[in-house]
Amino acid sequence: MNIKTLTQILILFSSLSILSIGGGNTVLPEMHHKAVDGYHWLTDKQFADVFAISQAAPGPSVLIVTIIGYKAAGFPGAILATIAMMLPAGVLVYLVSRVWERAKDMPLRKAIERGLAPLTVGLILASGWVMSKAADHDWRAFLLTGVCTAIFSTTKINPLFLVAAAGFIGWLGWV
Amino acid sequence: MSEKPTLAALALTFNHIALASFGGGLSAWSREVIVVEKQWMEDEEFLSAVTMCRILPGANQVNLAVFVGVKFHGVPGAVAAVFGLTLVPVVIALALAYFYFQFHHLPAVQGILKGAAAAAVALTLSMVVKTGRKCLTGVVPVALFAAIFLMNGIARWPLLACLALLAPLAVAWAWPKKS
Numbered sequence: 194m195n196i197k198t199l200t201q202i203l204i205l206f207s208s209l210s211i212l213s214i215g216g217g218n219t220v221l222p223e224m225h226h227k228a229v230d231g232y233h234w235l236t237d238k239q240f241a242d243v244f245a246i247s248q249a250a251p252g253p254s255v256l257i258v259t260i261i262g263y264k265a266a267g268f269p270g271a272i273l274a275t276i277a278m279m280l281p282a283g284v285l286v287y288l289v290s291r292v293w294e295r296a297k298d299m300p301l302r303k304a305i306e307r308g309l310a311p312l313t314v315g316l317i318l319a320s321g322w323v324m325s326k327a328a329d330h331d332w333r334a335f336l337l338t339g340v341c342t343a344i345f346s347t348t349k350i351n352p353l354f355l356v357a358a359a360g361f362i363g364w365l366g367w368v
Numbered sequence: 369m370s371e372k373p374t375l376a377a378l379a380l381t382f383n384h385i386a387l388a389s390f391g392g393g394l395s396a397w398s399r400e401v402i403v404v405e406k407q408w409m410e411d412e413e414f415l416s417a418v419t420m421c422r423i424l425p426g427a428n429q430v431n432l433a434v435f436v437g438v439k440f441h442g443v444p445g446a447v448a449a450v451f452g453l454t455l456v457p458v459v460i461a462l463a464l465a466y467f468y469f470q471f472h473h474l475p476a477v478q479g480i481l482k483g484a485a486a487a488a489v490a491l492t493l494s495m496v497v498k499t500g501r502k503c504l505t506g507v508v509p510v511a512l513f514a515a516i517f518l519m520n521g522i523a524r525w526p527l528l529a530c531l532a533l534l535a536p537l538a539v540a541w542a543w544p545k546k547s
Contacts, residue, residue, distance in 0.1 A: 210425065210426060211425050212425060213425045213426055213427070239469075242468065243465070243468070245481070246461075246464050246465075246468055247461065248485075250457065250460055250461055250464055251386050251387050251388070251389050251456075251457050251460060252386040252387075252389065252394070252429075252453065252454060252456070252457025252458070252460070252461070253386070253394065253427045253428075253429040253430050253453065253454065253457070254394075254427070255427035255429075255430065256454070256457055256458060256461045259458050259461040259462065259465070260461055260462075260464070260465040260468075263462060263465045263466075264465065264469065268462070271458070271461075271462055271465075272458075275454065275458055278427070279426065279427065279430050279450065279454070281425075281426075282424065282425045282426025282427070282430070282431065283426060283430060283431070283434045283446065283450065285424055285425065285426070286421065286424050286426060286431045286434040286435055286438075287434055287438055287443065287446055289420065289424060290434065290435045290438045290439065291438065293420070294438075294439065300543060300544045301539075303542070303544050304539045304540075304542040304543040304544065305416055305539055305542075306412045306413060306415075306416040306542075307412060307503075307542035308512075308535070308538035308539040308540075308541055308542030308543075309415065309416045309419045309420075309535065309538060309539075310411075310412055310415045310416065310499070310502075310503040310509075311503050311504055311509035311510070311512040311513040311538065312419065312512055312513070312516050312531070312534055312535065312538055313415045313416070313418055313419045313422075313499075314415070314496055314499050314500050314503060314504065314513050315512065315513040315514065315515070315516035315517040315520070315521075316419070316422065316516060316517075316520060316527075317395065317492060317495055317496050317499070318493070318496045318513075318517045318521060319516070319517050319520040319521025319522075320395075320492065320521075321489050321492035321493050321496065322517075322521040322522070323521060323524075324485070324488070324489050324492065325486075325489045330486065330489075334482065334485075334486045335486075337483065337486040337487070337490075338486045338487070338489045338490045338493070339490075340490075341486065341487045341490030341491070341494075342490040342493040342494050342497070344490075345490055345491055345493075345494030346493075346494040346497040346498065352388065352396075352397070352400070352487075352491050353388055355487050355490075356484050356487040356488065356491070357484075358487075359483040359484055359486055359487035360480040360481075360483045360484040360487075361480075361483065362483045363479040363480050363481065363482045363483020363484065363486075364476055364479050364480045364483065365479075366479055367483075368479075368482055368483050368486060
């Protein structure tokens with residue numbers, strides 16, 4: 194086991210955890226800089242591929258750090274990177290959520306809940322937009338997205354079924 | 369609201385959410401399960417929690433698991449929810465990492481991922497439709513919604529800048545009126 198690499202993993206990802214304001218993807222440029230140019234854990238192309246895999250794999254997309262940790266230091270590296278990326282930010286959320294629970298009947302909390310709702314819906318639309326740009330969608334993929342959106346919005350179909358069907362269409366090479 | 373879930377139920381539910389999100393769209397899945405299916409939260413509480421989890425550092429979905437876990441069971445609840453959310457996905461990520469570093473380019477795999485990604489974006493868009501129906505009910509909320517989409521989605525301004533500008537307006541608009 195390589196103690197030096199594990200220490201680097203611990204320091205890098207726990208500091209990225211605290212810096213990742215706005216979500217895990219906001220620190221990707223910094224993660225790329227350190228993991229590729231700084232420590233040479235993986236190549237530029239590998240970083241891009243690993244990013245795509247982590248986006249498509251189930252679970253939080255921040256699990257890109259699991260794969261980078263695995264490449265850098267094997268299984269222990271993967272586990273350490275994952276914990277380092279989640280723990281510091283998680284502790285902060287814990288502290289904030291306790292304050293939030295106590296403020297249950299305050300007008301401020303009511304105003305924040307009601308006021309932030311339209312902003313959140315706008316942000317969700319923005320992330321849908323950014324995701325389809327990142328996936329480099331052409332008109333056929335947009336058409337598939339449009340059809341799926343209509344089905345999701347108007348029926349109670351199990352989404353997993355539709356995602357599998359879309360994956361099958363992709364396998365056939367139609368998108 | 370339905371009754372308080374057990375620790376095991378928290379872990380299993382977040383595991384279910386995580387596994388359903390193959391191809392992405394994890395927030396949409398979270399709402400589908402937490403608000404619609406389990407009824408652990410109302411839409412408004414859920415949406416404000418989602419935004420707070422976006423503002424705070426850390427992966428949004430991990431933060432949301434902490435938030436929901438703490439709401440019901442404090443620290444053990446948070447640990448159970450995060451464990452449920454990440455355990456199986458970490459195993460899958462490791463398997464994919466192994467597979468990837470063994471066989472780099474497989475067109476079939478890339479095709480499947482492309483199709484699944486299109487459906488994942490659709491799931492996110494349908495969440496906009498479903499939650500928008502409830503809260504985009506006047507000129508002010510629609511303007512707030514459109515403004516933050518243009519700033520963050522199209523112009524790619526940093527999230528904090530967008531919220532620093534719009535959140536005070538939104539909170540002032542939503543302040544409960546004394547009657």
